[in-house]
Amino acid sequence: MLVEPAFFYAVVRCTICYDDRMSHKKRTKVTSTAQASSSRRQEWKKIFPLLCIIVFLFSGAAGLRLFLTSQQHTQIGGPYTLVNGHGQTVTQAIFEGRYTLLYFGYTHCADVCPLTLATVSAALDELGKREQSIIPVFISVDPERDTPAVLQEYVERFSPHIVGLTGSESQLQPVMKAFHVSARRHAPNGSGYLVDHSSLLYLMDGHNHLVGMIPVDASAHQIASELRRLLPSP
Numbered sequence: 177m178l179v180e181p182a183f184f185y186a187v188v189r190c191t192i193c194y195d196d197r198m199s200h201k202k203r204t205k206v207t208s209t210a211q212a213s214s215s216r217r218q219e220w221k222k223i224f225p226l227l228c229i230i231v232f233l234f235s236g237a238a239g240l241r242l243f244l245t246s247q248q249h250t251q252i253g254g255p256y257t258l259v260n261g262h263g264q265t266v267t268q269a270i271f272e273g274r275y276t277l278l279y280f281g282y283t284h285c286a287d288v289c290p291l292t293l294a295t296v297s298a299a300l301d302e303l304g305k306r307e308q309s310i311i312p313v314f315i316s317v318d319p320e321r322d323t324p325a326v327l328q329e330y331v332e333r334f335s336p337h338i339v340g341l342t343g344s345e346s347q348l349q350p351v352m353k354a355f356h357v358s359a360r361r362h363a364p365n366g367s368g369y370l371v372d373h374s375s376l377l378y379l380m381d382g383h384n385h386l387v388g389m390i391p392v393d394a395s396a397h398q399i400a401s402e403l404r405r406l407l408p409s410p
Contacts, residue, residue, distance in 0.1 A: 251356075252354070252355055252356060252378070252386045252389075253354055253355055253378065253380060253384060253385065253386045254350075254351075254354035254355075254384075255267065255268050255354075255384070256268055256341075256347075256350070256351040256354070257343075257347060258315065258341040258342060258343040258347055258348070258351065259324055259341065259342055259343050259347075260324065260328075260339060260340060260341055261324050261325070261327050261328025261329075261331065261339075261340045262324065262328065263324045266339075266341060268380075268384040271311060271313075271380075271382070271384070272382060272383070272384075273382040274309065274310075274311050274382055275309055275310045275311070275379060275380065275381055275382060275387070275407065276310070276311045276312075276313050276379075276380045276384075277296065277300075277310050277311070277312045277313065277377055277378070277379055277380075277403075278313045278315060278355070278377070278378040278379075278380060279292055279293070279296065279312070279313070279314055279315070279375075279376075279377055279378075279392070280315050280316075280317050280352065280355065280357045280359075280373060280374070280375075281293075281314060281315075281316070281317065281373065281375070282316050282317050282318035282321070282322055282371050282373070283316070283318070283321065283322050283326055283327060283330040284318065284321060284368075284370070284371075285370075285371070286370070288375055288392065290334070291392075292375065292377075292392045293312075293314065293331070293334040293335075293338065294334055295392075295394075295395070295396045295399065296312055296334075296338075296377070296396075296399065297312070297334050297335040297337075297338070298396035299396040299397070299399035299400040299403065300312065300335070300337070300400075302396060302397065302400040303400050303403060303404070306403075306404070306407060306410065307337075309407065310379075310403065310407075311337070311339060312335065312337060312338045312339070313338070313339045313340075313341060314327070314330075314331050314338055314339070314340045314341070315341045315342070315348075315351065316340070316341070316342040316343075316348070317348065317352065317357065317359040317371055317373050318359075318361075318371055319342055319343060319344055319345055319347075319348055322342045323342065324340075324342060327340035327341075327342050328340055355378060356374070357373065357374050358372075358373065358374045359371050359372070359373040359374075360372045360373070375392045376389050376390070376391065376392065377389065377390040377391075377392060377399070379403065379406055387406050388402070388406045390402050390403075
């Protein structure tokens with residue numbers, strides 16, 4: 177059967193037009209995909225440095241905590257001679273036979289210190305009768321402003337059981353060194369300066385030996401649970 181030339185031309189022409197449209201769609205799709213991929217790469221390049229910084233900060237904080245909590249117990253802690261909120265000289269010997277939960281901070285601290293003391297007070301309340309075996313101790317890292325009277329008024333806001341200790345620079349430095357506590361003052365020429373300091377809870381036994389360390393970002397329930405685990409069975 178013979179095909180009319182005009183019909184054959186029309187079929188071929190339509191086929192070519194269809195192919196052209198398909199090619200155009202494919203090119204458009206490929207171009208759009210490439211543009212989207214390029215846009216994603218540009219966004220990733222912007223975000224990647226920020227993610228690196230965040231990971232670095234978290235790794236550094238976790239590494240510091242791991243370093244401190246992994247230290248041998250014999251390397252942390254030691255004897256001390258300080259002054260309590262009533263102006264009386266206090267040494268570690270006064271707590272002989274009692275567990276102490278030590279925290280280093282300062283009364284002008286805006287957030288971490290008051291939150292930690294409030295959390296510790298709640299944790300000790302949760303322990304019930306076992307609370308009586310632990311004495312919470314708050315040691316100042318800011319002797320210039322934390323006089324005995326200021327310190328006493330501060331700790332009483334959180335619990336009557338907290339013992340506040342301060343002293344001169346020469347008295348505090350050996351204690352901070354023994355517990356690997358760092359403190360750095362900002363704007364030392366002004367009276368409203370802040371102090372960056374390391375924050376950990378140190379549980380000492382009745383002979384002033386380190387039993388364990390607890391992160392201050394733990395909840396009251398977590399601190400109470402950890403104290404139950406570290407304390408001897410009743």
